[in-house]
Amino acid sequence: MNPIVLGYDGSDFSVQALDWALDEAELRKLPLTLAHAWQWPYGKAEEDAKAHLRKAAEHVLWHGADCARHTSSGVDVSTDLHEGPAAERLVELSHDAALVVVGSRGLSTLSRAVMGSVARHVAAHAYCPVIVVRGPGPLPAATNPGPIVVIDREADSSVLEFAFEEAILRRLPLAHSTDLAAWVARHPGVRVQRATGHEAATLMIVSRKRAARAGIAGSLLQHAPCPVAVVG
Structure with a gap:
């Protein structure tokens, strides 16, 4: 089965996107893949430094997957950890995805700009539908949902x-x-x-x-x- 793919970075916006992606996976009865990308941002680096950054990325992805498994009703959750640009990886994963879900912004001022550019790039170039999750409050549940x-x-x-x-x-x-x-x-x-x-x-x-x-x-x-x- 083609999975729902979620771009996840641990920010509040990606947690909001996780809620939406889980809802899509449950409604469509499809598996969910949490995708997280990391890369050393400062040019050449010692392997120990890169290993530390990778370990942090693994923790972010593990935490998101753990939350997904504990809050879903039977969704098969897998993970994809990638060293390199997040936007390119999500477009690559979209080849075999039913749907890609991303948050509109990221953790800090810089990462918000980066996450915004990721959302725009994926929305423009993915090979499947893309949902960019925006809006206030918990999603997708709403007291009086609109059309x-x-x-x-x-x-x-x-x-x-x-x-x-x-x-x-x-x-x-x-x-x-x-x-x-x-x-x-x-x-x-x-x-x-x-x-x-x-x-x-x-x-x-x-x-x-x-x-x-x-x-x-x-x-x-x-x-x-x-x-x-x-x-x-």
Whole structure:
């Protein structure tokens, strides 16, 4: 089975992303792979120094996997520790993934910028859908969850298929700005409503091609009030 892949760095934002990734894995009945990358940032280094950094990276990944195993209901959790750039590794893992999940920011001011660049790079170049987890509070559970919102006015089939799948899995309505009668006929259990632009969405979905062409991906990933899925 193709796993859900989570980019994990131990920050609060990646813990938030872990919650979302576990939810996806449980709903889809898929395994979860926690991926953590590390690299020596100061040029040439003694092997002892690098070994210390690797040990710290192993601890971060172990802690995340341990949390995942103790909070999930039967999800098969594995780990991937990589020496090198995180963005490149996540794109590589996306070849065989059903979905990649990343947080929007990292631990410190510097790592927030790095994690943001990782999210943008993975969203633009992955070979599967990518969800960048944003928004306040614990995710994905919410007291009054909003709809799944498709941003594209003329979304392609891959975007709509993903949107309807999420709506079915989460038992939420789907909001869009155009007629989806043919899709509703194929997914009769999904309630579709007209998007107004003011919905408190549970998840916003945009096509990868349109996001890149319109230059809106960076803005969405930085300012959206909820998780954003980039698909296609």
